[in-house]
Amino acid sequence: MKKAFLFLCHLLLIVMLPQMSQGQQDRVARTNTTPVTEQNRTDDSVKNEKLQEVLVTASRMPERIDEVPSSVTILGKEQIEQQININPSISEILAFTVPGLGPSTNKATNTGQTLRGRNVLVLIDGIPQSTPLMNGNRDIRSLDPAIIERVEVIKGATSIYGNGSGGGIINYITKKPDADKRIAGQTFLGLNGHPGSLNNSVGYRLSQSFNGTLDKFSYVASATYNYTGLLKAADGSVLGQEDGLEQSYALNTFAKGQYRFNKQSELTVAYSFFKSLQNSDYVVEPGVYGERPAIGIKGEDPGDPAGTPQNHNVFATYTLRNLPFHTEMDLTGYFHRFLSTNRYVAKANGWYGPGQTQISSKKKGLRLNLLTPFGNGRVKGTIAYGMDLLGDDTYQPLLDGRVYIPNMDMTNMAPYAQLKIDMFDHLIFKGGIRYENARVDVEDYQTLPKDADGGGVVAVKGGRINYKSAMFNAGLRYNKYEYFNPFVSFSQAFGLNELGRILRAATVQDMALLQTDPIITNNYEAGFSSRFSIFNLTAAYYISTSKLGANLVANESGTLLPQRNPERVHGYELTLDAQLTASLGLGATYAYVEGKAEKEDGTKEYLGFARIAPPKATAYARYRATDKLDLQLFWVYTGSRDRFDPLEDGRYRVGTGPVKPVNIFNLSGSYQLHKAVRVGFGVENIFNKSFYPFYSQFSADNLRYTMGNGARASLNLTYTY
Template sequence: MNLKISFFLLILVFFHAGSNAQSLRLKVENKSKIPIANALISSKNKIIGTTNSAGEASVLSSQIAGSTVLISAEKYQPLSYVFSNLQEKNVIRIILESENELQEVVVTAGRKQENIATIPSSVTIMNQKEIQVQSSINTNLSSILGNVIPGLGTTTNKATNSGQTLRGRQVLVLIDGIPQSTPLMNGSRDIRVVDANAIERIEVIKGATSIYGNGSGGGIINYITKKSPRVDSFEGTTTVGTTFNPIHSKETFGYRVSQFFNGRKDKFSYVIGGAFDYIGLQRDAKGRPLGQTDGLSNSSQVNAFVKLGYDIDEHTNFNVVYNFYKSTQNADYISQTGVYGQTPTIGVPGKEPGKNAGTPFNHNFMFTFSKNNLFKTTQLDVSAYLNSFQSMNRYVAAATAWYGPGQTMINSLKNGTRINLNTPFTIVSMPSEITYGIDVLNDVTFQDLVDGRVYIPKMDMLNIAPYAQLKVDVLENLIFKGGIRYENATVRVDDYNTIASGPGNQGSIFVEGGKIPYNATMFNAGLRFNKYELFNPFVSFSQAFAINELGRILRSAEESTIASLATDPIITNNYEAGLSSKFYNFNITAAYYISTSKLGANLVEVDGRLVAQREPEKIKGYEITLDYRFSDKLNLGGSYSYVDGKAEFDDGKTVYLNGSRIAPPKATGFITYKPASDWNLQLSWVNTGCRDRFKPNTNGRYNNSEGPVSTVNLLNFAGSYAFNKNWSVNLGVENLLNNSYYTTLSQYRAVNADYVMGNGISTSLNLRYKF
C-alpha cells in the first residue's frame, strides 16, 4: 500500500514539474512565409532558444520574464513579442520585417526616438550597411557623406572639409550629441573626427535647427556610435586591408587595421575597439603626385573607442563613452605650385618644414544617465561631456595676415551638460508629448602660432539655453511640432594685441577686451501628415543661432575696443516644404527650402585677405531622392540637389554667394545587385555640375572662391562576398574609369596653390572576420 502511495506521489511531482516547465512552440517567418533559421529568442538579456532550419523553436515558459521575448535575426528587424497566454499549446507564428522594410528611427531631430515619418523636416539616415559599403570605397567620412547626402558639398579630397557646406551654410557636427565643430573659429576639420568602423549610423538633419545650439545654420550631422548587443553575448569584428593605385602603384600602397569587440553580461555591456589607417601617396589619373596643400598623402588616422554601459534596473541605465581620434600628415612630398587654369599644383620630393598638419588630437568623453519612469512615463536623460580638440594648419613661408613664416593651430575645449525630459500626455483626447530641458555649454577657443604669437585671442563662451518642444497629434495622422529655445550666451575676451603684419610690431594694435553678450529666442513649428504612404507631406519653419567665426572678426580688428566691433550673431530662418512617398517598391522624397538671415558670413577677398561680408542673405534650393526595388536582388536609385544664394546690400544691389558657400548642383545614382545571398555588388555615380557666376577682376584673375566650375563625373564600385557567416572580403574602387579632373574646390578657389587635380583610380581590398 505504501509503495502505491509513493509511486502516486512521484507521478504528481513529475506532473507538477512538467506543468511548471510548459513549452511554447514558435515559428518565425518573414512576410513571404519563408522560415527564418538561426533567429535568437531571448528574454531579459538571456538567450533561451534558437530557431532551426524550419524556423521553429521551443522555449520554456518559466524562462520568459514579463511574458516578453526579443526575437532577432540577421538582416531582419528585431521584434519584441508579448505573450498573452504562457500556456498556449498551439504553434505561435511570429513575422519579422526585413531590413529593407524598416521604418527608420531618428534621435537627433528631437533628442528622443522618433519615427522618420513623424518629423516635419528633411532627414537623411545612413545605416551601418550603407556606411560599410561606402567605406569600402573610401574611409574618408568627407567623401562618404559628400557622395551620398543631398545638399552637402562633395569632398575636397583633402584633410579639411573647407567649403563642404550643407544647403549653403555651416553644419554642426556631433558624435553622440557631443559638438565637434568650432563655430567661434571654424577650422574645417570637424567632419573627419571618428573612424567609420566606430559608427552605427549617421543622422543628417537639414535646415536651420537650434536643438543642439550654436553653429547649425545649415543643419546637423550626428555620428551615432556602435551599440552593444541586447542579449548576453561576446562578438567581434576584425578588418585588415590595403589601398593602392592599380595603374600607377609606386608609393601608393596604404593599409588599414580595425578591431572592435562588443558584448553583454547580465546588466553590464561594452563596445571596445580601435582602428589604424595609413594612406599612401595619392596620384592623379596621369600618375603625378597630387599637390600637398592640406593633402591626405602619407597621412595616418588613429581611432580608439570605449563605451561601457550598466543597467541599474529595467528602467534605469548609464553609459560612459570615450573616443580618441588623430589624423596627421607626414608627407614625403611638397607642393610645386602650378598656375590656376593652366597647370596643376603637383607633389615633388621634399619635406615640409614645421609640425605635421592635421588633427593632432580629438578627445571626447561623455557620461549619460537615463530613466524612463521618473514620473510615471516621463523619460529623463542627463549627459555630461567634454571635447578637447586641436587643429594644426600647414606651415606657410609667408602670409598676408602676419609677418614672416608661421604655422597656426586652433585649440578648442568644450564641456557641457544637457538635461532632457520627455513627458507624454493627452490634450482633449489628442495624444501629445512635451520635450523640455536645459543645455549648458562652456566653449573656450583660440588660435596661436606654434612660435607663441597670438593670432586669435582666447574666446571663453558660456551658453545657457532652456528649451521646450511640443508634439501633438492634432487629427488622426496630422502631427504638429512646435518649440522654443532661449539662447543666453556670453563670450569673454581679455585684452589683446592683433598680430603684427610687418617688422617691429608694425600693424599691431591694442584692443581692450570685455564681455560680449548674446541673447536670442529661437522658434520652430511644423506639420506632417502621414496617413498615406503614397503622400506624406510636411511644412516647417525653424531658426538657428550662430556666433559665426567671431575669431575672424577679432583678429582683423581695426578698433581699440571689442565693444566697437561688429560681432552680432547670425539668426537663420529656414522655410521648407517637402514630402515622402512610397508606392509598392518605389520610394521618393522631395523638399524645397528658403533660408534667410539678416546678417551674413560670406567670406570675400579684400586686399588679399578674406573678410566676412555681413549683408543679409537669401539661399534657396531643392532636393529629390528616389529608389526602386525591382526585387530582393536588384535595387536602383539616385538623388539631385540644387542650391543658390545671394547677399543684398543697402542700395538694393545683390551679389551671388561664392563657391566657399554655394556648391554646384549635385546628382548621384546607384545600382545594387545581389546575384546570390553571399554576394553584394554596387555601382555608384557622382556628378557635380557646372557653375559660372563671377567675372575676373581688373587684374584679369578671379577673386578667391569666385572661379568657374566645370562638370565632374566619377564612377565608383563596391563589392563584397561572404565565404560563410564569419569571413567576407570587400573590394572597392574609387574613380573606376580613372577620370582626370580638378576637384570642385580647386576650380572655384581660383588660387594657384589649391589648383590640384583629383585622385586617380584607387583600389581598396579588405578582409573581414566576424565572430
Template sequence: MDRIDPGTYTITVSSTGYESQQREVVVLASDTLRVAIVLNDKSAKLDEVIVSASRKAESLSQTPSSVTVLTAKDINTQSVISPNLANILSYSVPGLGTSTNQTGNSGQTLRGRNVLVLIDGIPQSTPLRAGGRDIRSIDPSVIERVEVIKGATATYGNGAEGGLINYITKKANTGKQFGGYTQIGLTGNLEGDSTIGYRVSQQFYGRVTKFDYIVSGMYEKSGVFRDAKGLVISPEYGLGETKSYNGFVKVGYDITAKQRLELMYNYFSSRQDSRYVTKTGVYDQSPAIGIAGDRPGVDEGTRFNHNSNLQYTNQQIFGNTDLTANLYFQDFYTIYSNSASFYEGGQSAITSTKKGARLNLNTPLNFIPQVPMQLNYGLDLMNDQTAQKLVDGRSWVPKMNMLNVAPYLQASANLFSYLTLKAGLRAENINIDIDDFNTLATGANGAGSIAVKGGTLNYNALVFNAGARYSKLKLFNPFISYAQSFSVFELGRVLRAAKANTLEQLETKPIIINNYEGGFSSTIGNLNFSAAYYYSTSKLGANLLEVNGVYISQRIPERVYGFELQADYQLLKSLTIGGNYAQVEGKGDVDNDGKYDGAADVYLNTTRIPPSKTTAYLKFTGVQNLSLDLNWMRVGNRDRFKANATTGKYLIGEGPVKEFNLFNLAASYRVSQPLRVNLGIENVFNKAYYPSISQFYGSDINYVRGNGRRFNLSAGYSF
C-alpha cells in the first residue's frame, strides 16, 4: 500500500477458520514497512455465526441443536488428502456414516436416517427416488463452509429425516479488483502402474465499484485405483478412471447499502471411463477386483448437475424487517451400473429437475422490555420432477411430478440475555401426480409386468419444533430440543416394485420423525468439549429388505438412538489435538406392540445404522511455514444378524462389519507468500481393509477393498 501518512496504526487480519490477529505498527516518513502476521487455527466457537439451522444468522450459542461447521480451513486441509467430499465429511462430522469409496453415498446416513444435502439452500437429494449421489454433487474448491444440522428438521422441507448438510459456496474476495488462485496437482497410488492422475483448478475474483465476482473452473482425471495389495479395485461404481468437471460463477451487485442482488451458477459432472471389468470376489474370503476388459453399456456417473440461484436481500424492507428471496433451479442426470432386477437387465438413470422459490422474512419484536424477540417466517414453493428410466428407453419408475407449498413460522426470545427459547411450525402441502404406467417385465413377452393406474397423491402435515439453550457460562452451555420432520416416503422404490393395479393399494404413507435431543458445549481454558444424546421415533419407517432378489422397504415403527462426543485441546501454541466419537443404534417394532424387544422385532440393518466411528487429529505448526495434520479414524464392529441357515448368505445390509483403522496425513509448506506446496497421503500405513459398505452388503460382487496408500501432491499460487 502506497502513500500512508506517518503515525500509529492498528492492523486487523482475519480469515475463515483462523483466529483474528491485531498488530499495532508505527509508520515513519519515507519508511518501507513489512509486517508478518501468522494466523492460528481456530476451532468452531460458540460465537460463530451459522445460517442453516433457522434460515437466519445466529450464533452457535443460541442454537438449541447439534451443529458441525466445517470452515474453509477445514475443507482445504482435508482436500489436501482427498477432494472427495464424502471422505471430507466422514472424517469431520460425528454421526455421519463412513465414506463408501464409490461414486454414491448409499449407507452414509446421518444419525441412522436420510440426510438432505443442499447447495446454498438448493436441494440436491432426490427423496422421491433416492439415488445416493447427493454428497458428491459439487467440488470442494468452491465451498466456503459446510453447515451440518443434525437431527430431524423441517427447516428446508422434504428429506431431512436425519438432518441436513448445506454447502455454502464462496464469495468474492472484495479486497482487490482482480485476483486469483491457481492449483495444479498429481494423484496416484504408491504401488502399481496406471494410477497417476491429475487435477487443475483456476479461480478469479474481485470487486469493481458495486459489483463483485468469482469465477472458478476445475478438471480432474483420476488414474486406476488400487488396494493395499496392488490389485485393481473393482470398477463397479468406482472412482478410478473418472473424469470430473466443476464450473462455478457468482456475481453480486450492491444496489444500496442495505440491498443486494446475487446470482450463482454451478455445474458438476463426474463420469467413469474404465478399461476394466469386475471379477466377482468371494464374500469374507477374497475381494472383487478389476481385470482388463471392455465394460458393457455406457459410462457410469453423473452426466450433469446444474444449479442456479438468484437471491435478493433487503436488510430493511419495512420497519426493522429484513427479507431474503430466492429463485432456484436444479437439473440432475446420473447413470448407474447394470441391474438384473428385470428381464434382460440394463442400466438405469435417475433424472430430477427442481424449480423453486423461497421467501424468508425476519422481524424483531419488542413486546416485552429487556426481552429481545424475533419472528422468522416465510413461504417455500418447489416443483420436483423425478423419474428413473433405463438407458434403452424403458421406464422403471414413471415421472413423479411433485408440487410442494410450505409456509413456516419460527419465533425466538432471549431471556436474561443468555437463555434462548425457540419454537416453530411448518405446514407441508404436497401433491404428486403420476401417470398410468407398467412395471418392468420379469420374463419374456411382458411376463410379470403389471399395469398400474396413476393419479394424484396428497400429503398434508403440520410439523413442530421447540428448544432452549442456556449460554451464560462457557463452562456449561446446555440445550434441549424437540423437532419433527416430514418426508414423502421413497415413492420410486414402491412404484417400480408395485404388485397392485392402483396407487390406493400401494403403501405410500409418509415418514414423520420425532427427534428428542439434549446436549452441551463447554470451554475450559484451551479445551473445547461437546456432547449430545438423541432419541428419534417414527410410526412408519423404511427399513430396506431384500426379498427374492428385490429390494423393498419394511414399513414398521422405528426408534433410533445414540450419542456423540467431540473435543479439541491446544496443548501448545503450535500443537492441537482433538477428535470425536459417535455411536448410533436402531430397532424396528415388527409386531407393532409398542415394544422393541419381542421375538419378531428386529435391529435396523447397516444400510441405515452405521457402526461406531472414532476420529482423532493432531495439528502441528511448530516449524516456520510448515503445517502438519495427522488424522486417524476407527470404524467399529457391527454384528447384529445371522446368515441364512441353508445358503450361508447374508441379506443386503446384514453382513457383519469388522473394525478397521485408517491414518491420513496432510502437509502444507508455504514457499513464499503467494506459493504453497501441499502433500496428502491417504491410508498412510497401506492398510488392506474393506469399507463398511463392502462388508454389510454381504455379496460377492460388492466385496471390494478400500484404497491402498495414495498421494495427492499439489502446488497453489495466489495473485
C-alpha cells in the first residue's frame, strides 16, 4: 500500500508539471466553488445563475436564494468534491465551509459542533437523522459525501421540520437520477496517508455509481467504502482518540429510482445504508491536560467496536401536480433505523462497573405537503401547508442488557402553513405557523445502581408527557438593489433536547416531578447582502433566546446534566468574496458567537464550550491555472476562548478548559487528464503544524487531550462514463 501511494504521487507530478507552464497562457472563466450562500456569491459570470439557485429546506417550497429572509448556506457537488480531496468526513467538510457551524472534532462524533450555539437538526432528504430525545452526537456524520447532490444549511431556530432545530437545519439532499443515457457511471479510487510517516497510516477510498434512464424510469445507485489508516500528529506519533476515526471503515450503499407516470405525477423511492465502525489495535494512553498529549499505543479494547453499526433510511414520495387551484402535492412516507455504539468504559459516572452503551432509535413518519400559488401582477405568492406525523422510539441500553435510559415513545402530529408573498416584485414577505402536538410515553423504570451494594437506585413511575405549542415565523426581504439587499426575520423552534439525560439522572420516584418542559427557542435576525464591482459582501446579526435551556454542566461526580435556565445567545457572521481576474478568486468568512445562562439568583454565567465555539474564520484562494488544472488553497482559523476559572486544585470542569487559537492550511486540486478521467489531490495541514484542536482543549480531560492531524495527503482518480 505504501509503494502504491508513492507511485501514484510520482505519476501525478510527471503528468502535471509540463502542463502547468503551458497553462499560464490559457486562462478560462472561473466557476464559483465556494459555498453558494446568502453570504457567499461570486463573479458576474455566475451571478445570474446563483440568483436563480433554488432551495426547498427553508420553507418547504421552491424559492430562489435571494427570496429567503434568513441566513442560508448551499454547498454544491463541486465544493464537496474539492473537500473530499482534503478529508472525506462530512463533519470536516461542513466545518471548513459553513460559517456559524462549530469546528469538527476529527472523530466519529460531533460533540461541540453546534450551529450558532445550539443543536442542529440533521436531515437526509427531509428524513430526521438526529435523536433529540437523547443526543448521541453522531448525526452530522450519518452518510458518506459521495451520495450528496447538495447540502442546504438553514441557520437560526426553525420549526419547519419539527423537533430539535434550535440552531437550524442541515439537510443532505442525495443525488437524483438525471442521466439521459440508459446507463452511465463513475468510478472513484483514492489513497491517502501521512507523507512523512506512511507506516500504517495509508487509507483508501473506493466508490462506484451507476445512473440512467429507461423510458419513464430513471435511477441512480452507488456503493462507497472508505478505510482510514492510523492518524498521526505532526511529529509522527499515533493520535490517541476515543471514538476516533483512525483504523475505522465506513460503508454507504445508496439507491434511488423515479418513475414518471405522466407530466403531472411521479413516484420516487430511495434507500440508504450507512455503517461506520472503528476496529483499532491501538488504545489511548492518557496525557496530562495542558502538558503532554494523549497518544495511541498498541493494545486491545475489550468492548465492541464503537461507531454507527447501522443507519437505514428509506422513503417513498408521490408527487401530483395540476390539482385544483394549480396545487402541487407531495406525500412522503419514511422509515429511519439508527444505532450508535459508544466506546467501552472501565468505569462510568452513571452506573457501577464497566459497560458500553448504545443509542437505539426508530422513526416512522408521514408527510403531506401542498403548494398552492395565488395572485398575479404586482402581488403574488404561494401557500405551503400540510401535516407531519412522526413516531420516534428511542432508548439507551448497555450492551450487557442493563437499561441506562428507558424507552421514550414519542408520537407527534404537527399541522403547518407557510405563506410567501411577493409584493411589487421586490418585497418578499414570509410567515408561517406550525402547531406541535406531541406526547412521550415512558413505562416505569429504575435508574442504575451507583455502587457495588446497589446504592443509588431509584424506582421511577413512568407516564405520559404531553406537549402542545404553536411555533411562528415571519420575515421580510427587499431584493431590488444588488448593492443593498436587506432582510429581517423572527423564527421559533421546538425541542425536547436531552429528555433522556433527565430521565436517567432522576432522583424522584415519579416522572411527573421531573422538569421535562420543552425548549422553545426564539431567533431574531437582521442582515444584508451587497454586490458591487468584483466584490460580494454580506453580514448577519442574530439573537437567540429561550426561557429554558439544556446547557450540560458536570456535577461533582462528573456526570453531565442539563441546566434548565434561561439562555441568550448572540453573534454575527461576515463574508467577503472578490473575483480579481478571470482565473483568480478570493474569499473569506468570519463568525462569532457568545452565550450566557441566567441562574436562579439572577446572575449570568457563560455557556460551556460544547455549546459555544470560539470565533471561526475561513479564507480561500482559487486559481484556474489552465482549463485542465484547478487549485484551491483554504485557511481555517479558530480563535481563543477563556471564560471559566479553574477549580481549587487547578483543574477545570469538563467542557470549560481555556482554548488557544489554531491556524490550519489545506490544499485541494484537480487535473483533467482526459474528458473522462480526472485526478484529484489534496493535503490537509500542508505545513504539518502541531496543534491541539478546539475539542481537545475545551474538554479539559487527560483522556481527550489529543493533538490534531499532521500533514495528510490524498491522491484520487475519477473515471466518468
